[in-house]
Amino acid sequence: MRFINAARTPIRALLFSLIAAVAVPLGANEFNLPSLGDTSSSIMSREQEYQLGRAWLAMLRGSVRTLEDPLLKDYVESHVFTLAETSQLDDRRLTFVTIDSPQLNAFAAPGGIIGVNGGLFLHAQTEAEFASVMAHELAHLSQRHFARGLQHQQQNRIPLMTAMLASIILAASGGGDAGIAALASTQAAAIQEQRRFSRQNEQEADRIGLLNLKQAGYDPHAMPEMFERLARLSRFSRTPPEFLLTHPVSQSRIADSRNRAGQLSNDGRRDSLYYQMMRARVQLFYEDSPGLAAQRFRALLDQHEGEHAAARYGLALALIRSGQQAAAGEQLAVLLAEHPDNIAVQLAQVELDGSQNRLDPALARLDELLRIQPDNYPLLEAKANLLLRKQDYRGAEKITDQLARLRNEDPDIWYLVSEVRGLAGNILGVHQARAEYFMLAGDLDQADQQLDQALKRAGDNFVISSRIKARKDEVARRREILRSF
Numbered sequence: 001m002r003f004i005n006a007a008r009t010p011i012r013a014l015l016f017s018l019i020a021a022v023a024v025p026l027g028a029n030e031f032n033l034p035s036l037g038d039t040s041s042s043i044m045s046r047e048q049e050y051q052l053g054r055a056w057l058a059m060l061r062g063s064v065r066t067l068e069d070p071l072l073k074d075y076v077e078s079h080v081f082t083l084a085e086t087s088q089l090d091d092r093r094l095t096f097v098t099i100d101s102p103q104l105n106a107f108a109a110p111g112g113i114i115g116v117n118g119g120l121f122l123h124a125q126t127e128a129e130f131a132s133v134m135a136h137e138l139a140h141l142s143q144r145h146f147a148r149g150l151q152h153q154q155q156n157r158i159p160l161m162t163a164m165l166a167s168i169i170l171a172a173s174g175g176g177d178a179g180i181a182a183l184a185s186t187q188a189a190a191i192q193e194q195r196r197f198s199r200q201n202e203q204e205a206d207r208i209g210l211l212n213l214k215q216a217g218y219d220p221h222a223m224p225e226m227f228e229r230l231a232r233l234s235r236f237s238r239t240p241p242e243f244l245l246t247h248p249v250s251q252s253r254i255a256d257s258r259n260r261a262g263q264l265s266n267d268g269r270r271d272s273l274y275y276q277m278m279r280a281r282v283q284l285f286y287e288d289s290p291g292l293a294a295q296r297f298r299a300l301l302d303q304h305e306g307e308h309a310a311a312r313y314g315l316a317l318a319l320i321r322s323g324q325q326a327a328a329g330e331q332l333a334v335l336l337a338e339h340p341d342n343i344a345v346q347l348a349q350v351e352l353d354g355s356q357n358r359l360d361p362a363l364a365r366l367d368e369l370l371r372i373q374p375d376n377y378p379l380l381e382a383k384a385n386l387l388l389r390k391q392d393y394r395g396a397e398k399i400t401d402q403l404a405r406l407r408n409e410d411p412d413i414w415y416l417v418s419e420v421r422g423l424a425g426n427i428l429g430v431h432q433a434r435a436e437y438f439m440l441a442g443d444l445d446q447a448d449q450q451l452d453q454a455l456k457r458a459g460d461n462f463v464i465s466s467r468i469k470a471r472k473d474e475v476a477r478r479r480e481i482l483r484s485f
């Protein structure tokens, strides 16, 4: 469905060229951020870290499958931004990637990158448990553990950085690619050396993450509980979850976080309905069929006496997707009456209407919601998709252009933009959107080719061709970063 087969990106070449980004000489950063005086900045400036992270993210995106669910992405982003507000993180230019894997994993990478597997939703039973993992990852970023890792072993900086980043890709891609596995094993020695230092980093991320969890209003006991869950997982499964490769959970680690949590008051939040609804979406996604999921959600609904809206929500979605529209409508009517302001519930009704070809009532519902939240990403994407079904390509193009302004680093959006522009007959715009997509997905050659096509189409329109040339310069700049090693 994508323009490129993501799995074929030459990881090895990219990883080696990434080293270049680490090796960009100091003072070469064009943004000239003031030095903050901390010693880690003398090894790698914040701007270098940022550039390295973005280059690496493009590579990651080229080699793993991602979840393209706007509600889920929107939840992860707003959840982590809320946590960041009360954290020590200065540079809040965060970028997110949600990975299509049922394995439990989450990671942070230099330059403000936060990755979350679908599997974290499956395993973290409450929002506070989910938040405890996110708070831990944010602490790796706020304490600049990557830059400090480099400082710790300067002479080893290249294999170390490559090893750290390679191991994340290895884990994220499920370890299935023999090429990546081979590369990672050559880095095993570097990882081994790095282990002692990283244990200190892990302790620090636990301590700071726990305080952040509390400050963000969650019950700090969720962190030791999450660790215990991880320890049980590793005890009872043949292959331990990916997260444990980088985050070994020892009894002392559990005890340490339990002691520290015990010193804090436990009056914080534990859960939210919205988190449980996002979990239901992920559970449905990884279930073998919507029919089976419907059975499971119905059983859950029957068991529960008290809070059951999330099971009802999962059931409604499963019913829609297994073709039981009337039954879905009954469940959604209950949810809409109880939770009229819940966007996930409203969008489920839009999905139901859409599945019955009731496009006008669905659009009217979205417009009503967009009056209150005009920039809401899941609402806008749903509207663009409905307009496409009504063959209103110009209308859809207006919406997707708005989304591209709001989320200009999201490859899913640029992919949608290029499709919509194609249907609207805007061929020049297709090439521009594809170029943005390829830049974000780590394929600079294809991006450059798309820009050349766009330039031909632009003819003698000076404004548009100078805009395209500026993007070609940006492609060249990124290529230079990768090549300068």
Ligand SMILES: [Zn+2]
Binding pocket: 136, 137, 140, 202, 205, 246, 247
């Ligand atoms: Zn960690």
